Amino acid sequence: MILNWLLGRERGSAKTAKERLQFVLVHDRAGITPATIDAMKDDLIAAISRHVAIDSNAVEITLTKGRNTQRLVADIPLARQRSRT
Amino acid sequence: MTATVVTITSGKGGVGKTTTTANLATALAAADQRVVCIDADIGLRNLDVVLGLENRIVYDLVDVVEGRCKLRQAMIKDKRLSDLYLIPAAQTRDKTAVSPEDMVRVVDELRPKFDWIVIDSPAGIERGFRNALAPADIVLIVTNPEVSAVRDADRIIGMAEAEEKDEPKLILNRIRPDMVRRGQMLKAEDVLDVLAIELIGVVPEDEGVLMASNQGVPLALNNRSKAGRAFRDIAKRLMGDEVPMQDFESQDGLFGRLTRLVKAGGQAA
Numbered sequence: 001m002i003l004n005w006l007l008g009r010e011r012g013s014a015k016t017a018k019e020r021l022q023f024v025l026v027h028d029r030a031g032i033t034p035a036t037i038d039a040m041k042d043d044l045i046a047a048i049s050r051h052v053a054i055d056s057n058a059v060e061i062t063l064t065k066g067r068n069t070q071r072l073v074a075d076i077p078l079a080r081q082r083s084r085t
Numbered sequence: 086m087t088a089t090v091v092t093i094t095s096g097k098g099g100v101g102k103t104t105t106t107a108n109l110a111t112a113l114a115a116a117d118q119r120v121v122c123i124d125a126d127i128g129l130r131n132l133d134v135v136l137g138l139e140n141r142i143v144y145d146l147v148d149v150v151e152g153r154c155k156l157r158q159a160m161i162k163d164k165r166l167s168d169l170y171l172i173p174a175a176q177t178r179d180k181t182a183v184s185p186e187d188m189v190r191v192v193d194e195l196r197p198k199f200d201w202i203v204i205d206s207p208a209g210i211e212r213g214f215r216n217a218l219a220p221a222d223i224v225l226i227v228t229n230p231e232v233s234a235v236r237d238a239d240r241i242i243g244m245a246e247a248e249e250k251d252e253p254k255l256i257l258n259r260i261r262p263d264m265v266r267r268g269q270m271l272k273a274e275d276v277l278d279v280l281a282i283e284l285i286g287v288v289p290e291d292e293g294v295l296m297a298s299n300q301g302v303p304l305a306l307n308n309r310s311k312a313g314r315a316f317r318d319i320a321k322r323l324m325g326d327e328v329p330m331q332d333f334e335s336q337d338g339l340f341g342r343l344t345r346l347v348k349a350g351g352q353a354a
Contacts, residue, residue: 011268012267012268012269013268013269014230014265014268014269014270014271014272014275015268017231017232017271017275018271018275018278018279020232021232021235021236021271021279022279024232024236025236025239025279028236028239028240029239029243
């Protein structure tokens with residue numbers, strides 16, 4: 001604890017508060033709840049899996065905020081290829 | 086002459102709206118402005134006790150709206166300041182007794198006689214809040230450095246925008262400089278970063294606020310109080326004066342000053 005403090009590594013709760021606020025506000029402003037994101041994720045996985053094998057456990061959808069825009073970003077890793085054809 | 090209408094609101098309850106209203110109204114009146122404040126929290130009347138005027142109430146806002154008295158009769162004159170008046174909320178009714186149109190009408194009748202009309206909004210985003218917002222020229226949002234309070238402030242900013250009000254200005258209330266320095270409390274910069282509106286004042290946590298409300302004498306009249314000074318500064322900014330923001334975040338005791346001294350020495354070397 002003291003070592004952390006000396007090394008300036010102490011993580012104040014204010015930092016956590018700010019991150020949580022940013023997360024909550026991005027969702028509040030867009031009117032999209034984390035549950036909606038989960039539902040979209042399930043739909044996306046189902047739709048894409050019909051065409052290509054994906055690693056469904058690693059799919060991530062995040063709502064991000066730019067200066068004037070908000071966007072949904074989907075990160076969809078493909079399933080590991082067994083062999084090249 | 087026509088008054089500027091300032092609505093003090095927050096979304097979340099308990100962040101200091103009534104304290105802010107009482108202190109800004111008092112500070113403006115102490116600066117020779119003609120001020121009337123209106124308690125728009127119908128059913129939960131409070132501004133009267135913070136101002137120490139609870140014993141003088143005969144008529145209230147709902148009596149005015151329903152035509153049981155003249156506006157003048159519902160205006161309670163402050164004990165200390167000759168140009169400060171209060172129109173109290175009704176205690177036995179609820180928010181639906183007044184409509185946003187009623188508020189605009191009452192405020193328009195007051196405008197020619199005053200420099201400032203300060204409206205204390207109830208918590209929440211329902212009728213009472215809409216009543217307080219309707220006649221506003223300036224919206225001041227009070228928040229605390231706390232996730233829930235800042236989140237509610239963001240909602241209110243969105244609603245003021247939807248009503249086509251000018252962008253609200255922020256009062257960050259109950260800052261504890263010691264906690265900010267330890268990284269355990271959101272600082273003004275963090276809150277502004279998230280809400281992206283203009284800051285009009287930072288008010289430090291001050292036990293004098295409770296003592297003042299115990300006595301019914303607003304803190305803005307107390308020259309030794311830090312929070313009192315912060316409220317007076319906000320009043321000056323409303324009047325158009327350029328008052329630099331007090332720095333509650335780096336100002337600190339002997340240890341902090343020594344640290345800065347050492348740092349400054351290090352840089353110079």
